[in-house]
Amino acid sequence: xxxASEPVDNDWSGWAESEISVAMNQMQTxxxxxxxxxxxxxxxxxELSMDEMMTFDRALHAFSSAVPWKTExxxxxxxxxxxFVVTFxxxxxxxxxxxxxxx
Numbered sequence: 001x002x003x004a005s006e007p008v009d010n011d012w013s014g015w016a017e018s019e020i021s022v023a024m025n026q027m028q029t030x031x032x033x034x035x036x037x038x039x040x041x042x043x044x045x046x047e048l049s050m051d052e053m054m055t056f057d058r059a060l061h062a063f064s065s066a067v068p069w070k071t072e073x074x075x076x077x078x079x080x081x082x083x084f085v086v087t088f089x090x091x092x093x094x095x096x097x098x099x100x101x102x103x
């Protein structure tokens with residue numbers, strides 16, 4: 001499944017993107033920023049950028065703490081840029097697809 005081929009639930013996706021952004025800003029997560037985010041019907045793809053002082057574990061903890069709903073997720077680190085992390089998080093009540101089928 002390619003994420004971009006999933007239909008967009010305009011009501012939920014707009015709310016989810018906004019809530020993630022607001023939560024990250026309120027947490028004042030110095031060293032990790034949202035480079036891009038896009039939510040669809042059942043999941044969101046959020047790309048995080050870390051500065052050189054931010055550790056990978058701290059960045060993921062900050063992001064997972066900022067998500068404003070109960071969710072599951074997975075991530076991968078860009079092999080060409082280890083300061084760039086791509087995360088996928090499910091809409092509350094929805095199951096994640098397997099990591100191998102999402103890109």
